[in-house]
Amino acid sequence: MTPPEMEARIVRYGDLKPCRTAFIDAHTPGSDRKENFTIIGGGVSEAADQHVHITIPHGFNIGAAGQPPKCRNSLHSHRTAEVFFVLSGRWRFFWGRWGDAGEVVLEPGDIFNIPTGIFRGFENIGEDYGMIMAILGGDDAGGGVIWAPQVIEDARDHGLVLSAEGKLYDTKRGETLPEGVGAMPLLTEEELQNFPEPTTREVIPGYVARYLDLAAMADRDPVPVIGEHGVLRDKPGFEVALVTRASATRRMHRHDRPSVLMPVKGHWRVVWQGNDSTPAGEATLAPGDTMSVPENLDHTAYPSMTGEAALYHVVGTDDPAGGTWRVDEP
Template sequence: MTPQDMETRIVRYGDLHPCKTAFIDAHTPGSDQKENFTIIGGGVSESPDQHVHIAIPHGFNIGAAGQPPKCRNSLHSHRTAEVFFVLKGRWRFFWGQHGTAGEVVLEEGDIINIPTGIFRGFENIGTDYGMIMAILGGDDAGGGVIWAPHVIVDAQEHGLVLGDNGKLYDSKKGQRLPDGVNPMPLLTPQELAGYPEPSAADVVPGYVARYWDMMAMADPAPVVVIGETGMLRDKPGFEVAFMNRNSADEAMHSHDRPSVLMPMRGHWKVNWDGGSATLAPGDTMSVPADLMHNAIPAMTGEASLFHIIATDDAAGATWTG
């Protein structure tokens, strides 16, 4: 594969296209400065303005959220796994219908596998613009977002209505629901009762991995962070591995399905049959199935990288209580 062909499978951090109207809370004060990025797959954006960088199916979606300090993402749930790692900044993740069941603060490089079927949100509590990278299970990411009822009500008060077709309509732009489309119904009390409210003590030990723990464990070989045999044992439909300078291997290898490389620290040189490219933190590279390749640090200093590949497990529920 030529370098020109492979360049179409690399999304550079500086080339990311933000969408500021991706979700129902785009006008809600406190959440109205978010930027959503869809890197691989269609994601779960509710806006026709969302740019998709790479549409090739991988068995999962890759996205990102960029937010200034004190900006939050409203409480929602997914039907498939949702994994985040912090690329830049300091972030608070919280969960429960009103965000009060539990919380955890993540620093740069930390990763969280948020259980499905639980309302979750997050906010940048750092002092500068922050970025978190996201992995969503399944090619269709579970069919969209399920919002806590108060989020939908708040959005309507600020001009945004979500149709039962999963699309947003902005009354500030003169838009209205088309004929045959009704507002997205609010979850009933009976339905809400089915959403768990676990404490931090229930969630953090089995669903959060710290950067420096991963750095220590990825020596001398890469460590599986999320997977059937991972630090966080789960089968969300994909596997997340982590490598650093000490576990990078120059041996060429391939996978029987597309995989994704996402540097966290340092520059990484990816070599393949036909060329090479250098990745920086925030870049995302899709490696085609059956392509012989390797990834090695390109410079001295700290180097770390996440590797994601789909598994044969269903991208289903991960919370067992």
């Protein structure tokens, strides 16, 4: 592929286009200053004006959330995987029907494979604007978001109504539900019983990995983070690995499906080959950039400057993009 063709598959941090009305809590005090980004695939945004940077199917979606201090994302659940890693800032993740079943605080580079089927939320508890990057299972990301009932009720009090079809309507702008379309029904108490309330001690060992631990393990080879043989054992429809300066190689390789490079630390040079086995081009990635590498393209990535360097590598698998909460046996 030519450099212009490859550049079209790179979303630079500085070129990210935010949506400030992506979800039902966009007007709710405490959640009304967040920005959502859909980088690869449409994600689960409920707004018609959400910009999608790359529409090529990968078998998973890549997104991001940017929030100023003390801004939170309201309690919701997904039917497929939701994996976050912290790009910048300090973040508190919490879960449960009311958000009080458990919590964990993550720092830059830390990764959280949030169990499916539980209500979860997060907030920036740092002192500056922070960003978390997200990987969602499946090309359609599981068909939307399931909101805790109180979130829908609070949103209605502040002018936002979610239709049964999963689309947002802003009554403050004079919007109303179309004729024949009802509002999203609240989950019943019986339905709410199907959402587990795992404790912090149950969640952290199998679902949270600290960046410093992963970087130490990637001293020779990239460390599998999420996958059948990963530090976090799961098969959510994609695999995630961490590559560091110590485990990077200039040896060309390829995948039989699109893969994604997401730098966490340092600058990375990505080199790819053309049909004549000579380098066709190269690009440099910085933290916050996201690059989609085409399937069957020989390429390599390695640090381009001195200093700490690490990136997350994501590639799809044939495993189903769903699952349920589980507690691993000791």
